[in-house]
């Protein structure tokens with residue numbers, strides 16, 4: 001199976017890193033990127049076959065992963081359409097771009113509808129801890145669904161969503177989500193330093209604490225509130241911090257932020 005990444009920037013590189021680490025041969029992967037340094041990096045790190053042309057990259061591939069920015073989705077789809085194999089499986093990781101647009105830009109017709117799976121991965125895929133949501137369009141066969149699922153499961157967890165409308169919410173939660181965690185960590189490091197800790201110490205304490213908390217939370221049998229309760233001694237230190245966060249509207253602020261990301265995802269196709 002040949003896999004082509006059309007637009008190999010941050011997210012595609014994370015997927016390539018995760019796939020190669022999981023044993024997928026870099027020689028079976030092709031990738032297109034505009035910047036020569038990025039192509040050189042992908043070639044030297046992962047043994048990937050690199051291209052400057054999106055069309056050349058996609059030509060003859062069994063699985064084509066559309067990973068350019070949404071703003072250049074249309075021009076890129078039109079560029080690769082003549083080069084695609086008839087039975088190529090298209091995976092789009094682009095935020096906000098609906099299947100209907102992709103079908104039109106890829107010259108898909110009622111008689112030869114393209115098999116398209118929308119995927120929303122995230123960057124922890126590079127270390128095998130990704131979270132990908134998938135949605136299959138009508139023309140995707142059961143074996144193609146299996147192929148998309150196993151490819152994305154190779155770099156973390158994957159789940160199907162039954163309704164494409166849910167993709168804006170998925171993008172806001174798990175696609176963008178790693179950045180929210182890093183922002184929290186940045187704030188914790190800053191606070192640790194202000195309390196007098198050396199920078200290195202504040203970083204180590206923060207990174208390992210979030211890693212440990214996430215590891216505990218990965219067991220869905222344990223309610224998040226219960227995990228929080230176990231840390232929070234009555235009248236203790238955690239309670240002092242959590243009470244302040246709640247009084248200042250922490251949850252509602254996060255809610256507004258996540259809804260803002262979902263709104264932005266819904267806006268993206270309107271700007272094309």
Ligand SMILES: NC(=O)C1=CN([C@@H]2O[C@H](COP(=O)(O)OP(=O)(O)OC[C@H]3O[C@@H](n4cnc5c(N)ncnc54)[C@H](O)[C@@H]3O)[C@@H](O)[C@H]2O)C=CC1
Pocket residue numbers: 006007008009010011012032033034035038054067068069070072075076093094095120121122123175176
């Ligand atoms: N960064 C992330 O955490 C995630 C990103 N995504 C989606 O992945 C896509 C890519 O995002 P990033 O990797 O962050 O962006 P990026 O800017 O790092 O990568 C985009 C790549 O596309 C290439 N490119 C640009 N114009 C092109 C064109 N006309 N033809 C061919 N290649 C072209 C660039 O050279 C670059 O290698 C976006 O659609 C985004 O919504 C989805 C999930 C998470």
Ligand SMILES: O=C(O)[C@@H]1CCC=N1
Pocket residue numbers: 095171175176
């Ligand atoms: O920020 C973005 O638009 C992309 C989609 C999800 C994560 N990064």
